[in-house]
Amino acid sequence: MTYDVSDDSNRRRVYRTLERYGAWRQYSVFELDVSESERVELEDELEGHIEPADGDRVRLYRLCEACQEATTDLGTEPPDEQSNVI
Secondary structure (H helix, E strand, O other): OEEEOOOHHHHHHHHHHHHHHEEEEEOOEEEEOOOHHHHHHHHHHHHOOOOHHHOOEEEOOOOOHHHHHOOOOOOOOOOOHHHOOO
């Protein structure tokens, strides 16, 4: 999931919301593994934290199981969830 939110307080709310569901990876990028019901709940909550009229945007990329298995990481290992601090 990626996001671009212009207002600092809204951006912090989006970050904190996403942090409850998954791992921060880089700037405005989170990696989540959620059920269908959690995804719907998350989308509903995020809609309350963004202002589309101001150009705010949240983008969700769904990966099927085959796509997840085909993911390749190059370079260093991704950080674990506990080491992600802003």
